Amino acid sequence: MKLLHSIILVCAAIALVVAVWWIVLGTDGYYGLSLLDRPHHDVHKEFKPGGIVGHGLGIVGSAMILLLLTYSLRKRIKVVRRIGKLSTWLNYHIFLGVAGPILVTFHTAFKFGGLVSIAYWSMVAVALSGFIGRYIYVKIPRRISGTELTMDEIEKHQNDLTRQMIDEFSLTAEQFKYLETISAVDKIKTRGLFGIFTFFFYDTVGRFTLRAKLSKLGKEMNIDRSKVHTFYKLTLMRIRSARQIAFWNSAQKLFHYWHVIHRPFAYTMIVIMVIHTTLAITFGYTWIW
Amino acid sequence: MMKLFRFIYMLSICAPHFLGAQFSPGALSKYHDFLEGTSNCTQCHELGNKALSNGCVDCHSPLKTRIESKTGFHADKDKNCGECHSDHNGLDFEMVYWPKDINDFDHSETGYKLSGKHLELKCNQCHADSLIVGDNIREWAKKYPDKPTLDRTFLGLNKTCNVCHSDIHKKEVSDDCESCHNTSDWKRVVKEFDHNKAKYTLTGKHIEIECAKCHKPHTDWTPSVMQLTGLQYESCIPCHNDTHKEEVSDDCKSCHNTQDWKNVRESFDHTKAKYSLIGSHLNVSCEKCHKPYVEQVPPVLQLSGMKFDLCTSCHEDIHKGTFGQTCESCHTIQKWKENLKPFDHKKTKYPLEWKHSNILCNKCHDVKQGKLPEYDTCLKCHKDEHNGQFINRNDGGDCAYCHSVYGYKPTIFNVTKHNKARLPLDGAHLAVPCIFCHKPYESISGVTSTQFIWDDPKCETCHTDIHRNQFRPRYNNSCDNCHGPISFNKLVFDHQKSEFPLDGKHKKVSCNKCHENENDIAGQFTRYIPVQHRCQDCHTFTGQIR
Numbered sequence: 001m002k003l004l005h006s007i008i009l010v011c012a013a014i015a016l017v018v019a020v021w022w023i024v025l026g027t028d029g030y031y032g033l034s035l036l037d038r039p040h041h042d043v044h045k046e047f048k049p050g051g052i053v054g055h056g057l058g059i060v061g062s063a064m065i066l067l068l069l070t071y072s073l074r075k076r077i078k079v080v081r082r083i084g085k086l087s088t089w090l091n092y093h094i095f096l097g098v099a100g101p102i103l104v105t106f107h108t109a110f111k112f113g114g115l116v117s118i119a120y121w122s123m124v125a126v127a128l129s130g131f132i133g134r135y136i137y138v139k140i141p142r143r144i145s146g147t148e149l150t151m152d153e154i155e156k157h158q159n160d161l162t163r164q165m166i167d168e169f170s171l172t173a174e175q176f177k178y179l180e181t182i183s184a185v186d187k188i189k190t191r192g193l194f195g196i197f198t199f200f201f202y203d204t205v206g207r208f209t210l211r212a213k214l215s216k217l218g219k220e221m222n223i224d225r226s227k228v229h230t231f232y233k234l235t236l237m238r239i240r241s242a243r244q245i246a247f248w249n250s251a252q253k254l255f256h257y258w259h260v261i262h263r264p265f266a267y268t269m270i271v272i273m274v275i276h277t278t279l280a281i282t283f284g285y286t287w288i289w
Numbered sequence: 290m291m292k293l294f295r296f297i298y299m300l301s302i303c304a305p306h307f308l309g310a311q312f313s314p315g316a317l318s319k320y321h322d323f324l325e326g327t328s329n330c331t332q333c334h335e336l337g338n339k340a341l342s343n344g345c346v347d348c349h350s351p352l353k354t355r356i357e358s359k360t361g362f363h364a365d366k367d368k369n370c371g372e373c374h375s376d377h378n379g380l381d382f383e384m385v386y387w388p389k390d391i392n393d394f395d396h397s398e399t400g401y402k403l404s405g406k407h408l409e410l411k412c413n414q415c416h417a418d419s420l421i422v423g424d425n426i427r428e429w430a431k432k433y434p435d436k437p438t439l440d441r442t443f444l445g446l447n448k449t450c451n452v453c454h455s456d457i458h459k460k461e462v463s464d465d466c467e468s469c470h471n472t473s474d475w476k477r478v479v480k481e482f483d484h485n486k487a488k489y490t491l492t493g494k495h496i497e498i499e500c501a502k503c504h505k506p507h508t509d510w511t512p513s514v515m516q517l518t519g520l521q522y523e524s525c526i527p528c529h530n531d532t533h534k535e536e537v538s539d540d541c542k543s544c545h546n547t548q549d550w551k552n553v554r555e556s557f558d559h560t561k562a563k564y565s566l567i568g569s570h571l572n573v574s575c576e577k578c579h580k581p582y583v584e585q586v587p588p589v590l591q592l593s594g595m596k597f598d599l600c601t602s603c604h605e606d607i608h609k610g611t612f613g614q615t616c617e618s619c620h621t622i623q624k625w626k627e628n629l630k631p632f633d634h635k636k637t638k639y640p641l642e643w644k645h646s647n648i649l650c651n652k653c654h655d656v657k658q659g660k661l662p663e664y665d666t667c668l669k670c671h672k673d674e675h676n677g678q679f680i681n682r683n684d685g686g687d688c689a690y691c692h693s694v695y696g697y698k699p700t701i702f703n704v705t706k707h708n709k710a711r712l713p714l715d716g717a718h719l720a721v722p723c724i725f726c727h728k729p730y731e732s733i734s735g736v737t738s739t740q741f742i743w744d745d746p747k748c749e750t751c752h753t754d755i756h757r758n759q760f761r762p763r764y765n766n767s768c769d770n771c772h773g774p775i776s777f778n779k780l781v782f783d784h785q786k787s788e789f790p791l792d793g794k795h796k797k798v799s800c801n802k803c804h805e806n807e808n809d810i811a812g813q814f815t816r817y818i819p820v821q822h823r824c825q826d827c828h829t830f831t832g833q834i835r
Contacts, residue, residue, distance in 0.1 A: 034379055035315070035379050035382075036378060036379055036383075038378070039382070039386070040377050040386055040388070048375075049314065050314075111314075113313075113314070113315055113316070114312055114313050114314060114315070115312050116314075145745070147382070166344060172588050207805065235761075236653045247536070275312075275773075276312075279312055282336055282337070283334050283336060283337070283338075283339055284335070284336070284337045284338045284339035284340070285339050286332075
C-alpha cells in the first residue's frame with residue numbers, strides 16, 4: 001500500500017515537473033516580459049490569468065489547495081480518522097501544497113496585485129510555513145502510526161542506546177561527554193525557541209563534520225572494522241536522540257506557534273480565493289463552461 | 290509572542306487595503322484611470338459576460354456608430370474589444386498597439402486606401418485635432434476634458450479631400466476632387482477626369498491636349514487657378530484663332546473636325562459650296578484649287594471668291610488656247626487624260642480617214658509642242674522610210690504617189706507608174722516581185738532602207754554577169770545585144786554581125802560545138818570571147834572536126 005502511494009506521488013511529481021517544463025518552454029519567454037509588453041505576446045491570450053491555459057492552471061491549482069484541506073479533516077473528524085495512515089495523508093498534503101501554489105503562481109502570470117494578491121501571498125506563507133512545519137514534524141519522534149512519543153519514551157529509548165553502546169563498545173564517561181559535546185545539545189537547549197535554528201544548523205551543516213568526528217573517536221577506541229558500522233549507527237542515533245530531547249520542549253512550543261501562522265494564512269487564502277473565484281464567475285470568467 | 294504573530298497577521302491582512310489594493314486584476318491605463326475603483330467595474334464589464342460586449346462601445350459611442358454602420362477599420366473586426374485593446378495592464382500601457390511601425394499600417398483596412406503622396410505623410414498630418422470634422426467626436430471628447438482625446442483619435446475625418454486640402458477652386462466645381470486629381474501629383478490634373486461628364490465632350494485631338502490649353506487661369510485669382518466653368522465652347526473661336534479672318538462663317542465644324550484640324554476633306558460637304566466636287570475633283574487636295582494667301586503667315590487657304598466657271602481657272606491650258614475654252618468637248622471630269630470624248634476630226638482642217646481614224650491622238654498631237662501638228666506633208670508625222678530617195682522626184686517625193694490612208698502597205702504604186710519610171714517593166718520583168726530588185730541597202734549615212742532609186746540602173750544592177758565580163762571589151766557589157774526583155778534565154782544575138790558570121794553548115798552547128806564550157810574559181814561558164822575561129826582551129830586536114 002505504501003508502495004502504491006509512493007508510485008502515485010512519484011508519478012504526480014513527474015507530471016508536475018513536466019507541466020512546469022511545458023509551461024516555461026512553451027511560452028517563449030512570456031513570463032519574463034514586463035507587464036506592459038505581455039499583452040502583445042503571442043501566448044498572452046492563452047496564458048494570461050483569464051486565458052484558457054492560465055485560467056485552467058488557476059482552477060487546477062486552487063482545486064489542489066482545496067483538496068489538501070482534507071488532511072485537516074482527516075486529523076479532526078472522528079469518522080475519517082481511521083482512513084489511511086496520517087503520514088500518507090501528510091505526504092499527499094505536502095505534494096498538493098507544493099503543486100497547487102506552483103500552478104497558481106503560473107495562473108497569476110507572476111502579476112501580483114489587488115485583493116487577490118493577499119490570497120497569493122497567504123498561500124506562499126502557508127506553503128513556506130508548511131516546509132518548516134514538516135521539518136519540525138519529522139524532528140519530533142513518532143511511532144509508526146505517526147503519533148508523537150512522550151518524553152519518557154524518548155528518554156527510555158536513549159537509555160537503551162546508552163546501555164547498548166556500553167555493552168558493545170565499552171564507552172567511558174569521557175567518551176559519552178564527548179558525544180554530548182559534538183551533539184551540541186547544550187546550545188540547543190539553552191537558546192529557547194531559537195534553539196530550532198541551532199538544531200537546524202547542526203542537523204544540516206554540522207552533519208558533514210559530525211561523521212569525521214565520530215570516525216576520529218572510533219579510531220581512538222580501536223573499534224574493530226567489523227563493528228565500525230554499528231558504532232557509527234549507534235552513536236548517530238544516540239546524538240539524534242539527545243538532540244531531540246534537548247529540542248523537544250522548543251519543538252512543542254514552535255509547533256504551537258507554527259499553527260498560528262500556518263492555519264490563519266490558510267484561512268485568509270481560502271476566504272479571498274472564494275471571493276476572487278466568485279468575482280471571476282460573476283464577471284463571466286467560467287473557463288471552458 | 291502570540292501577540293506579535295497576531296499583529297503581523299492582521300497587518301498582512303489589512304496592509305493591502307491601505308495600499309489601495311482592490312479587486313481589480315491590475316491598474317487601468319492612464320486613459321481609463323478615472324474608472325478605477327470597485328464601484329466602476331460594471332461600467333465596462335457586464336456581469337456574467339467577460340466579452341465586454343457593449344462595455345467599450347457604450348462609452349466609445351462614435352466608434353459604436355461606425356461599427357454599426359460597417360464602416361472604418363472596425364467594420365469587419367468581429368472581435369471582443371479586449372482582444373486587441375486589453376486593459377488592467379498598468380497605468381502606462383498603451384491600449385492601441387501597433388505590431389509593426391505605425392507607419393507600416395495598412396490604411397486600406399480603414400476603408401480608405403492611401404496612395405501616392407498620401408503614403409509619405411505622417412499619421413498626425415491628417416489625424417489632427419484641427420482636421421476633425423465629425424461633431425460627434427468633439428461632443429464625445431468634451432466628456433473627458435483632461436484626456437488627450439482629439440489628439441489621439443483616428444476618427445472624425447471624412448474622405449473628402451477638402452477636409453485636409455483647401456478648395457483652391459473656390460467651389461467653382463464640385464468637391465469630387467478625385468474626378469480630376471489623383472494622389473500622386475495634386476497639381477497635375479490628370480486623365481482620370483471623365484470629360485464626357487462635362488458639358489463639352491472632348492474628342493479627337495482635344496483629348497490629347499493639356500487642360501490648360503483651354504482652361505486658362507483666372508486672371509484675378511491668387512494663387513493662379515485655371516477656370517473650369519463658364520468657358521465658351523459653342524464656337525471654336527474662343528480657343529482657336531480664326532485664321533480665315535471671317536472669310537467664312539464661324540461654323541468651323543462644317544469644315545474642320547477635332548481629329549485633324551488641317552484635314553477638312555472628311556468633314557466639309559463641298560456640295561454645299563457653290564462648286565460641287567465630282568469625279569476626279571473629289572480626289573484633289575484642297576490646296577490644288579484653294580491656294581493659300583501668300584501674304585499670310587502661316588498660309589491660309591483662300592476659301593471664297595474662287596473662280597470656277599472655266600476649267601482654266603485651275604487647270605493650265607496646255608493646248609495654249611488652240612481648242613478654245615471648251616475643255617469639256619474632249620475631256621471628262623472623271624479622268625482628264627483618259628476617257629476623252631470622241632472627237633469629230635472631220636470638223637478640222639485635216640479630217641481623219643481610214644488608218645488615221647484609229648490611231649491615238651498623241652501620235653500626231655504632241656502635248657509638249659503645245660501646238661497643232663502640221664499636216665501638209667505626210668512626213669510631218671510619218672518617218673521617211675525611204676530615206677529621202679524620192680526627194681528629187683518632180684513631186685518632191687509625195688508619199689501619196691505610192692501610199693494611201695488605207696494603209697502604208699500595199700503600195701498603190703503599180704506597173705503603170707513603174708513604166709513611167711526609168712526602167713519600164715516589160716517581158717519577164719513584169720512577173721518579177723518587187724523585192725527581187727528593190728532590196729534593202731545601206732546608204733552612206735548608214736541608214737538601211739529599201740532601194741528604189743539608182744543613179745545608173747543597168748542589167749547587172751539586178752542581174753549577175755554569168756559571162757565573166759567576156760563581152761565588156763566588145764559590147765561594154767550591154768546585155769541587150771544578145772538578150773531581150775522577154776526572156777533571158779530568148780536571144781536576140783545576130784551571129785552574122787560578129788567577127789565570125791555563120792554560114793553554110795556552120796549555121797547548123799550547135800553553139801557549144803564552138804563555144805565550149807570552161808571552169809574557173811566561180812564554176813563553169815561558156816566561153817564566147819575569144820574563140821579561135823581559124824578553120825584548123827576546128828577542123829583537121831582531113832576535114833574532120835577536131
